[in-house]
Amino acid sequence: xxxxxxLRKFIMFFTIIISFLIxxxxxxxxxxxxxxxNLLIMLTVFMGFIRGRRAGIYTGFFxxxxxxxxxxxxxxxxxxxxxxxxxxxxxxxRVYYDEDIRLPLILVVSADFIYNFIYYIFxxxxxxxxxxxxxxxxxxxxxxxxxxxxxxxxxxxxQKIDKKLDVIEKGSESVLD
Amino acid sequence: MKKYSKHKINTKALVIILxxxxxxxxxxxxxxxxxxxxxxxxxxSFLTPMQSGINSVGTWFVNKSQYKKDxxxxxxxxxxxxxxxxxxxxxxxxxxxxxxxxxxxxxxYNLDETYSKYKxxxxxxxxxxxxxxxxxxxxxxxxxxxxxxxDMNVIADNGLVGIVTETGSHYAKVKSIIDDxxxxxxxxxxxxxxxxxxxxxxxxNKGLLKISNISDDxxxxxxxxxxxxxxxxxxxxxxxxxxVSEIKTDxxxxxxxxxxxxxxxxxxxxxxxxITQLKETK
Numbered sequence: 001x002x003x004x005x006x007l008r009k010f011i012m013f014f015t016i017i018i019s020f021l022i023x024x025x026x027x028x029x030x031x032x033x034x035x036x037x038n039l040l041i042m043l044t045v046f047m048g049f050i051r052g053r054r055a056g057i058y059t060g061f062f063x064x065x066x067x068x069x070x071x072x073x074x075x076x077x078x079x080x081x082x083x084x085x086x087x088x089x090x091x092x093x094r095v096y097y098d099e100d101i102r103l104p105l106i107l108v109v110s111a112d113f114i115y116n117f118i119y120y121i122f123x124x125x126x127x128x129x130x131x132x133x134x135x136x137x138x139x140x141x142x143x144x145x146x147x148x149x150x151x152x153x154x155x156x157x158x159q160k161i162d163k164k165l166d167v168i169e170k171g172s173e174s175v176l177d
Numbered sequence: 178m179k180k181y182s183k184h185k186i187n188t189k190a191l192v193i194i195l196x197x198x199x200x201x202x203x204x205x206x207x208x209x210x211x212x213x214x215x216x217x218x219x220x221x222s223f224l225t226p227m228q229s230g231i232n233s234v235g236t237w238f239v240n241k242s243q244y245k246k247d248x249x250x251x252x253x254x255x256x257x258x259x260x261x262x263x264x265x266x267x268x269x270x271x272x273x274x275x276x277x278x279x280x281x282x283x284x285x286y287n288l289d290e291t292y293s294k295y296k297x298x299x300x301x302x303x304x305x306x307x308x309x310x311x312x313x314x315x316x317x318x319x320x321x322x323x324x325x326x327x328d329m330n331v332i333a334d335n336g337l338v339g340i341v342t343e344t345g346s347h348y349a350k351v352k353s354i355i356d357d358x359x360x361x362x363x364x365x366x367x368x369x370x371x372x373x374x375x376x377x378x379x380x381x382n383k384g385l386l387k388i389s390n391i392s393d394d395x396x397x398x399x400x401x402x403x404x405x406x407x408x409x410x411x412x413x414x415x416x417x418x419x420x421v422s423e424i425k426t427d428x429x430x431x432x433x434x435x436x437x438x439x440x441x442x443x444x445x446x447x448x449x450x451x452i453t454q455l456k457e458t459k
Contacts, residue, residue, distance in 0.1 A: 021224070024304035024316075025231045053188045061195055068202075069220035071306045075213050076202025083199070087192050124378075127358060134379050 008165050012047070016063050019043055020070070035139075037147040038112050040067065044086045045108045046151075046158050053090025060086030081118055085111045101155055108151040109144050116140040218345050221316075225303065225348040229318050232303040263335045270335075270417055273366045273402060295413060297332075297450040298323065300349075313381065314342070314352040317449060322346045325451055328411050333449045336440025337361070337405060337416045341451065349451070354418070355381040355443050363388070363418050364406035370395035371406055374418055374437060381443065385422060389434035397424055403437055413456050 019039035040063040048056020064082030068075045089107055096103075120135055186194075206213040243249055300317040319325050321344045331338045331351050339353035354361050355376040363374045375387040391397055401421045405412040417440050424435035 017224075017227075021227055021231055024306070025228055025235065054191065057188070057192060057195060061199075064199075066220070069216050070224055074203050075206035075216060076199040079202070080196055080199035083192070083195055090188075124357070131379060138382055139378075 005169070008169065011161075011165070012059065013062070015043065016040065016059070016066060020063070020066050024070075035142045035146055037150040038115070038143055039147075039150070040064075040082070041085065041112050041115055042108050042147055042151050042154070044082055045089045045111045046104065046155065048086040048089030049092055049096060049104050049107060050159065050162055051090075052093045053087050056086025056088075056090035057083050058086070060084070077122070081115055085115065098159075101152070104155055105148060105151055109148050112144045112147050113140065116143065214343065217343070221348060221350075222345050225316060225318070225345065228304045228316065232301065232318070259334070266335045266417075270366065270402060270404070270415075274404075276367075295452045295454050297452055298325070299448060299450055300325075301448055302446050303348075306350075313356045313376070313443060314339070314350060315446070317349050317351055317451070318347070319451065320345045320347045320349050324453055325349045326455060329455060330411075330413055330416065330452045331449050332416060332452065333441045333446060335417055337412070337418045338441050338443075338446065338449055340411060351449070353443060355386060355439065357381075361412060361418065362406045362409040363403045365395070365397055366402040366404055368395055368397065370397065371408065372403065374403065380436065384439055384442070384444075386419065386437040386439055387434070388421065388424075388437045389427075389432065391424075391433040393426055393431050393433055395433070397421060397433065399423065409456075411456060413452060413454065 023036055023039050044056060044060040044063055047059040060082035061079050064079030065076075067078045067082075089111065092103065092107060116139070120132065120140075124135065125132075243252070298319060300319040302315050303318045304316040306314045306316070317331075325341060325344050327341050327344055329341045331340060331353075337354060339351045339356070341349050342352045343350040352359065353376070354374065357376055357378040359376045361374045362371065364371050370391055372388050372391045375389065377385075377387050380387060388403065399421050403418045403421060405414055405416045405418060407414045419437045419439040419441075422436045422438040424433055426433050
């Protein structure tokens with residue numbers, strides 16, 4: 001029992017680090033333009049939505065903390081945003097249906113938008129850069145679209161892995177409800 | 178179905194506690210910079226080996242496909258030609274300054290020390306900072322163990338890229354000049370008029386920088402070269418920043434401003450050079 005709990009936490013930790021590394025090296029691996037999908041937001045939303053508020057909070061907090069620690073901005077700022085996003089997605093768990101894929105996608109896209117919007121406010125708006133429309137079209141929107149596509153492709157995989165972990169943790173009865 | 182909470186701490190309380198903790202971290206890192214850099218150094222020393230690893234794996238794949246397509250030969254030749262062009266552009270920069278008012282320039286920046294004679298160290302770009310859609314800073318794979326120190330200038334091919342902001346033992350973070358709000362003091366190659374070159378996110382997507390504070394009676398026109406000036410306290414003089422692409426007089430009638438096309442292609446940075454000479458001020 002104890003071992004399985006550790007397994008889940010270990011997998012989460014590992015996934016966060018891998019997502020972060022993929023994000024920072026994205027242009028190297030895939031030789032695309034300057035945009036990369038915001039994998040950590042996507043992960044936070046998925047965890048919050050599938051597993052509830054606590055998972056969302058922890059995933060968000062550690063993802064945000066990792067970004068903060070590595071990229072030299074104010075420490076704790078992104079951790080705060082991410083954990084709140086994870087929390088709010090956890091609230092949506094009440095409407096979680098197995099086959100539904102629209103709601104998680106909508107959540108991912110909105111979370112990405114909100115995150116970028118807050119970033120814009122705190123780092124650009126306060127320095128008098130008012131052309132939000134430009135930033136939106138050229139920076140935020142491509143990232144949102146890209147993240148949405150990746151979310152579409154990986155949501156099922158995340159669900160499967162989560163179910164598998166559930167089976168390992170609690171035995172096969174838990175999956176039957 | 179009754180669900181009992183097996184956790185000791187209520188979820189809502191958890192959110193509040195963690196949020197409060199984050200706010201404390203924010204305040205702490207705003208007030209005590211060493212705390213933040215200490216944490217950063219620890220995390221980065223853990224992450225950058227992995228980033229270097231990914232970089233080399235990625236590079237391996239790319240190389241393989243190129244080999245299959247037989248482009249390697251063509252690319253090598255291209256590189257040689259590009260190096261030649263860089264050398265010639267370097268010479269051109271020198272000649273351009275010589276051509277216009279030679280004595281003033283000699284007095285100003287002591288022609289023996291052009292940037293081609295500065296000692297350089299090559300490095301690879303291994304990661305872009307996470308908020309890569311907004312800012313323009315990146316990580317390179319050489320650090321203090323290789324002799325890199327903070328405030329060393331970074332160039333690529335023939336133009337200025339940015340400055341080292343932080344070093345670990347095997348990595349360094351570079352902030353580039355197209356970073357929104359970041360300023361470099363520049364001067365015209367032709368007339369030695371001073372100006373300020375500023376990065377701007379909106380313009381960076383077009384490969385441009387903002388240039389301002391040029392005195393209105395200077396004869397600057399499109400196509401002029403802009404280099405780093407003597408009065409900057411971090412940048413070595415004589416490094417090419419870019420070419421003027423548009424210039425007009427300001428509303429106040431006293432200064433001119435406009436746009437600058439950077440000499441470096443920031444979208445495709447792979448290899449950069451760090452100038453290992455630091456500017457000595459005071």
